[in-house]
Amino acid sequence: MRLTNYFLPTLKEEPKEAEIVSHRLMLRAGMIKQQAAGLYSWLPLGYKVLRKIQTIIEQEQNRAGAIQMLMPTLQPAELWRESGRYDSFGKEMLRITDRHDRDLLFGPTNEEMITDIFRSYVRSYKELPLNLYHIQWKFRDEIRPRFGTMRSREFLMKDAYSFDIDREAAEKTYQRMFVAYLRTYFRMGLTAIPMRAETGPIGGDLSHEFIVLAETGESAVFCDRDILQKPIPARDTDFNGDLSAIVDEWTTPYAATEDMVDMEEFEQKVPEERRIAARGIEVGQLFYFGSKYSASMNANVTEADGKDVAVHSGSYGIGLTRLVPALIEAFHDENGIVWPVSVAPFEVILINLKAGDELCSKTCDSLYGQLQTAGLDVLYDDTSGGAGGKFANADLVGIPFQLIIGPRGAKSGEAEIKNRKTGERETMPIENAVQYLKDIIEPERRDTV
Amino acid sequence: MRLTNYFLPTLKEEPKEAEIVSHRLMLRAGMIKQQAAGLYSWLPLGYKVLRKIQTIIEQEQNRAGAIQMLMPTLQPAELWRESGRYDSFGKEMLRITDRHDRDLLFGPTNEEMITDIFRSYVRSYKELPLNLYHIQWKFRDEIRPRFGTMRSREFLMKDAYSFDIDREAAEKTYQRMFVAYLRTYFRMGLTAIPMRAETGPIGGDLSHEFIVLAETGESAVFCDRDILQKPIPARDTDFNGDLSAIVDEWTTPYAATEDMVDMEEFEQKVPEERRIAARGIEVGQLFYFGSKYSASMNANVTEADGKDVAVHSGSYGIGLTRLVPALIEAFHDENGIVWPVSVAPFEVILINLKAGDELCSKTCDSLYGQLQTAGLDVLYDDTSGGAGGKFANADLVGIPFQLIIGPRGAKSGEAEIKNRKTGERETMPIENAVQYLKDIIEPERRDTV
Numbered sequence: 001m002r003l004t005n006y007f008l009p010t011l012k013e014e015p016k017e018a019e020i021v022s023h024r025l026m027l028r029a030g031m032i033k034q035q036a037a038g039l040y041s042w043l044p045l046g047y048k049v050l051r052k053i054q055t056i057i058e059q060e061q062n063r064a065g066a067i068q069m070l071m072p073t074l075q076p077a078e079l080w081r082e083s084g085r086y087d088s089f090g091k092e093m094l095r096i097t098d099r100h101d102r103d104l105l106f107g108p109t110n111e112e113m114i115t116d117i118f119r120s121y122v123r124s125y126k127e128l129p130l131n132l133y134h135i136q137w138k139f140r141d142e143i144r145p146r147f148g149t150m151r152s153r154e155f156l157m158k159d160a161y162s163f164d165i166d167r168e169a170a171e172k173t174y175q176r177m178f179v180a181y182l183r184t185y186f187r188m189g190l191t192a193i194p195m196r197a198e199t200g201p202i203g204g205d206l207s208h209e210f211i212v213l214a215e216t217g218e219s220a221v222f223c224d225r226d227i228l229q230k231p232i233p234a235r236d237t238d239f240n241g242d243l244s245a246i247v248d249e250w251t252t253p254y255a256a257t258e259d260m261v262d263m264e265e266f267e268q269k270v271p272e273e274r275r276i277a278a279r280g281i282e283v284g285q286l287f288y289f290g291s292k293y294s295a296s297m298n299a300n301v302t303e304a305d306g307k308d309v310a311v312h313s314g315s316y317g318i319g320l321t322r323l324v325p326a327l328i329e330a331f332h333d334e335n336g337i338v339w340p341v342s343v344a345p346f347e348v349i350l351i352n353l354k355a356g357d358e359l360c361s362k363t364c365d366s367l368y369g370q371l372q373t374a375g376l377d378v379l380y381d382d383t384s385g386g387a388g389g390k391f392a393n394a395d396l397v398g399i400p401f402q403l404i405i406g407p408r409g410a411k412s413g414e415a416e417i418k419n420r421k422t423g424e425r426e427t428m429p430i431e432n433a434v435q436y437l438k439d440i441i442e443p444e445r446r447d448t449v
Numbered sequence: 450m451r452l453t454n455y456f457l458p459t460l461k462e463e464p465k466e467a468e469i470v471s472h473r474l475m476l477r478a479g480m481i482k483q484q485a486a487g488l489y490s491w492l493p494l495g496y497k498v499l500r501k502i503q504t505i506i507e508q509e510q511n512r513a514g515a516i517q518m519l520m521p522t523l524q525p526a527e528l529w530r531e532s533g534r535y536d537s538f539g540k541e542m543l544r545i546t547d548r549h550d551r552d553l554l555f556g557p558t559n560e561e562m563i564t565d566i567f568r569s570y571v572r573s574y575k576e577l578p579l580n581l582y583h584i585q586w587k588f589r590d591e592i593r594p595r596f597g598t599m600r601s602r603e604f605l606m607k608d609a610y611s612f613d614i615d616r617e618a619a620e621k622t623y624q625r626m627f628v629a630y631l632r633t634y635f636r637m638g639l640t641a642i643p644m645r646a647e648t649g650p651i652g653g654d655l656s657h658e659f660i661v662l663a664e665t666g667e668s669a670v671f672c673d674r675d676i677l678q679k680p681i682p683a684r685d686t687d688f689n690g691d692l693s694a695i696v697d698e699w700t701t702p703y704a705a706t707e708d709m710v711d712m713e714e715f716e717q718k719v720p721e722e723r724r725i726a727a728r729g730i731e732v733g734q735l736f737y738f739g740s741k742y743s744a745s746m747n748a749n750v751t752e753a754d755g756k757d758v759a760v761h762s763g764s765y766g767i768g769l770t771r772l773v774p775a776l777i778e779a780f781h782d783e784n785g786i787v788w789p790v791s792v793a794p795f796e797v798i799l800i801n802l803k804a805g806d807e808l809c810s811k812t813c814d815s816l817y818g819q820l821q822t823a824g825l826d827v828l829y830d831d832t833s834g835g836a837g838g839k840f841a842n843a844d845l846v847g848i849p850f851q852l853i854i855g856p857r858g859a860k861s862g863e864a865e866i867k868n869r870k871t872g873e874r875e876t877m878p879i880e881n882a883v884q885y886l887k888d889i890i891e892p893e894r895r896d897t898v
Contacts, residue, residue: 005514036525044581047518072586091548096543096545121479137521
């Protein structure tokens with residue numbers, strides 16, 4: 001993409017309304033614009049990140065056997081009256097009346113609707129297990145939306161819902177999602193720690209939150225440093241096989257959020273030098289809630305012996321619009337964002353230091369074509385601005401590699417490559433630059449590990 | 450995808466509520482489920498079609514220079530008060546009040562919000578032209594939603610919004626969208642005819658609807674048969690070049706909807722043997738409305754001479770959730786849907802006629818792997834049902850090619866391939882089947898033309 005054809009409205013000023021660094025950087029990097037309290041537009045750069053995150057989530061959900069579909073944003077109130085949550089949900093539920101005075105609501109979650117879908121079609125235990133997911137906009141009317149898209153009212157969530165014949169089978173499904181989540185966050189470059197958690201308004205007795213450590217995290221977390229060294233399950237993990245060894249390994253070291261922590265137990269189980277007491281951001285949650293919805297909504301299947309039983313269910317969420325600021329909280333420095341390659345809006349920014357110079361522009365135009373042919377996702381700064389502004393902008397938006405061509409380099413055949421993360425610069429013959437970048441970037445995509 | 454792991458709840462009974470064939474077939478093929486009047490869930494098979502359509506639209510929008518972003522579903526009422534449409538829009542606008550008694554609405558379209566984004570960032574004529582699009586859920590509270598997702602209340606739309614310095618530049622942008630639309634529908638296998646249209650509540654004085662001919666179409670259309678023979682602009686069309694010759698060629702033959710037709714002119718300009726008077730489904734619309742929103746909302750840029758001018762704009766919509774039934778109206782027979790390859794939920798269905806037969810299943814399992822390795826999108830019917838039901842189901846869901854393996858064929862090394870569209874069956878050695886399918890299917894994807 002040529003920057004002269006793109007829409008990247010970066011800001012020089014510090015936005016006053018932003019309390020945390022990710023919110024400030026998302027505004028400054030031209031990723032989002034607030035449209036009302038807790039309502040955001042995703043400008044092109046922000047939207048590209050959102051899509052890369054979505055692709056990773058979809059690939060890992062599909063690999064784990066979840067099937068993608070899509071439910072509407074609005075839901076009829078009747079379904080929520082059946083489960084009893086229409087009254088219990090409180091003011092965070094956005095209630096709507098249509099022109100015929102029918103009660104609707106903007107879905108904050110989808111347990112009721114998916115249970116309705118399930119009971120409409122599935123009759124026999126033979127059709128289980130079933131795990132359906134969608135990625136759809138949700139709404140929670142937070143009394144005080146804040147921190148940009150970290151805690152917005154309208155937010156994009158991946159939510160999966162599983163149906164199994166009994167608790168044992170349901171726990172296997174839970175483990176599949178557990179492993180899929182470990183892989184999902186790893187592919188985004190994140191270290192996300194699964195922690196036992198409260199189930200809250202979703203219900204049930206088994207839940208894990210996945211937590212990214214960050215100073216600005218909303219909750220205190222306590223864990224054993226050992227958990228940071230656990231190996232990530234590989235791409236060829238057999239999701240039809242027994243995953244309990246992986247889950248056991250990840251759940252043995254102590255890890256709990258402040259809601260669940262028992263300080264005495266923490267101090268007893270974890271030697272002092274391995275104790276981490278920090279703040280964290282929740283980037284996903286798994287719930288097993290058994291027959292909470294299937295019983296109240298009559299979602300039964302017939303077993304082999306002819307008896308009807310309520311199915312056992314769980315739900316599994318990842319907030320996409322929250323993951324973007326969570327990533328920025330984890331990956332930034334004083335000059336701006338530092339994207340991991342796998343979720344970067346672009347992988348390379350090609351910087352033409354003097355767009356008015358004929359040889360320099362010709363060299364850059366040619367490199368732009370070569371980078372695209374090499375399959376790299378490239379933003380080409382072909383604007384007429386000065387070098388200082390271009391460097392500052394490139395650092396701000398955080399593209400992992402900068403390929404810098406000036407008039408002198410174009411003449412002498414030399415390119416400079418800057419690694420945004422380490423700050424290191426390398427000079428090399430222009431004809432080597434594309435292959436050099438390809439060799440560094442491809443493994444960093446983490447799509448083959 | 451193995452059918453035993455998939456969720457494809459096809460129905461044997463004719464759904465009584467469906468008035469048109471596409472609605473009936475979408476319900477029977479397990480593509481959608483109604484959740485309330487005009488609100489639908491997209492079940493996995495339907496969702497796959499929606500995503501294929503989305504990919505084609507995105508590729509053609511990007512190629513034509515439009516930039517993708519995403520605006521929220523809910524909008525603050527203030528923006529619509531500025532343009533004057535908050536009161537004029539009528540009861541089709543779903544008005545919402547949040548917990549702080551602020552007025553929101555579920556966006557039926559986005560002219561106001563995109564104009565607000567534009568005026569927040571763009572100051573100079575140098576930043577033009579600019580064309581931004583998103584694919585987002587909209588809501589129109591139709592008094593009588595009907596025909597399934599053809600006229601639902603919540604619907605998915607691609608809407609692009611352009612900003613240009615004057616009418617001349619804006620017409621060039623309009624032409625780029627015109628050409629992109631021709632290519633978009635062509636790639637889906639559709640013949641869509643551009644017709645001069647009324648501008649309605651969007652406003653402006655130039656508009657084209659793209660119409661697919663179908664008996665169940667909501668409006669009468671009148672056109673010259675010549676237009677059906679016009680060539681589709683190629684993939685390598687230069688969108689920076691002059692596209693007026695293409696647009697002229699496509700707009701010269703008479704074509705108008707019932708709102709715009711002048712019967713005298715129609716009969717005078719078109720010889721009787723070339724006159725088509727038929728019914729059509731609108732699958733997209735282009736609008737040029739000049740400064741209608743920029744003037745009322747102060748979206749100005751500074752020209753080279755230092756003067757401020759209101760920008761000239763247009764908007765360009767394609768209804769994705771309506772395109773799916775429109776495709777089915779165009780492509781079906783008495784046995785079910787007949788998908789064009791480019792939008793088919795799967796390209797091949799591999800049918801194991803006897804899942805209990807060891808050799809037959811082994812042969813099918815191997816073919817399933819080979820089809821996937823060949824890059825084909827395959828559904829594998831590995832269920833234990835009988836042959837008759839499997840054939841009926843395969844015809845109903847309309848996957849373009851059926852690769853059929855029975856116990857006898859597995860033994861003698863013979864496969865049968867059925868072309869869903871022509872009904873033709875070919876028998877060939879099993880080892881030739883995958884290459885045969887690859888050679889037929891790849892060009893039908895229309896992604897390289």
